[in-house]
Amino acid sequence: MTAAGTQPLTLEEFLKLPEIKPANEYIDGHIIQKPMPKGRHSRLQSKLCASINQVAEEPKIAYAFPELRCSFGGRSIVPDLAVFQWERIPFTTNGDVLDNFELPPNWTIEILSPEQKPNKVLGNMLHRLDYGSRLGWFIDPDDFSILVLLPQQQPVLLQGDDSLPVLAEIELTLTVNEVFGCLKMRR
Numbered sequence: 001m002t003a004a005g006t007q008p009l010t011l012e013e014f015l016k017l018p019e020i021k022p023a024n025e026y027i028d029g030h031i032i033q034k035p036m037p038k039g040r041h042s043r044l045q046s047k048l049c050a051s052i053n054q055v056a057e058e059p060k061i062a063y064a065f066p067e068l069r070c071s072f073g074g075r076s077i078v079p080d081l082a083v084f085q086w087e088r089i090p091f092t093t094n095g096d097v098l099d100n101f102e103l104p105p106n107w108t109i110e111i112l113s114p115e116q117k118p119n120k121v122l123g124n125m126l127h128r129l130d131y132g133s134r135l136g137w138f139i140d141p142d143d144f145s146i147l148v149l150l151p152q153q154q155p156v157l158l159q160g161d162d163s164l165p166v167l168a169e170i171e172l173t174l175t176v177n178e179v180f181g182c183l184k185m186r187r
Contacts, residue, residue, distance in 0.1 A: 081109035
């Protein structure tokens with residue numbers, strides 16, 4: 001956070017600061033540090049990223065980036081997963097992915113950590129929808145539910161065997177139970 005009595009940073013000034021772990025986000029002129037991911041968060045993030053990329057990367061449909069900084073609309077935020085349609089991924093002329101993404105993801109997935117404030121996370125998700133994101137999942141590992149956010153629609157709370165919406169271009173079928181089933185690991 002910015003100190004009391006000081007001028008808030010501009011987005012441009014914030015983007016010149018060195019990156020730290022866990023990541024800082026820039027919201028309304030203030031720097032807010034994300035909490036360090038813990039076991040359930042890391043497991044869900046890695047499994048979802050792998051599941052999406054397994055079906056979407058090779059045919060060049062989309063790609064799921066973990067912890068990717070996205071700066072747009074006066075904010076610089078780091079969703080747990082940022083999924084971009086292939087044609088929206090910024091590449092260099094020789095085909096390398098660019099470091100800086102200055103556009104909203106098509107689909108974001110946020111996994112609530114115990115230290116996070118749900119309304120802050122939801123506020124970032126709503127900001128993304130206002131700027132062009134098509135889908136958001138807000139995963140709460142404590143009650144095994146996923147709140148689905150779509151543009152111009154009421155959020156929908158899904159649980160159990162409810163099927164989860166994905167981007168229409170991605171051939172992936174998942175239920176809420178299947179997502180949370182990723183938390184089980186063999187001993």
